[in-house]
Amino acid sequence: MTITPEAPPAHFTRKITYRIPLIGRMIREIVDGDEDTPFYAIAMVVSLWASAFLIFGYPGLIIPALILVAVMFLTLIRISMG
Numbered sequence: 001m002t003i004t005p006e007a008p009p010a011h012f013t014r015k016i017t018y019r020i021p022l023i024g025r026m027i028r029e030i031v032d033g034d035e036d037t038p039f040y041a042i043a044m045v046v047s048l049w050a051s052a053f054l055i056f057g058y059p060g061l062i063i064p065a066l067i068l069v070a071v072m073f074l075t076l077i078r079i080s081m082g
Contacts, residue, residue, distance in 0.1 A: 014031075026041070049061075049064055052064065
């Protein structure tokens with residue numbers, strides 16, 4: 001009988017993120033999947049942003065940028081908390 005090490009516990013935010021129906025599966029694939037998957041995800045986000053700009057014009061460029069400001073602000077708060 002061999003003793004196998006237990007997997008390290010996942011972070012609380014990772015558990016919550018994985019439970020979101022559509023986004024959780026994509027995030028899990030980015031974190032645990034193939035090594036090329038993050039590049040595909042970045043290409044998808046850039047393509048969606050370009051499509052929004054082509055469809056909606058200037059607001060399609062500005063509104064996602066404003067959302068990213070809020071996301072970066074929360075990220076900096078989380079980093080500073082440790």
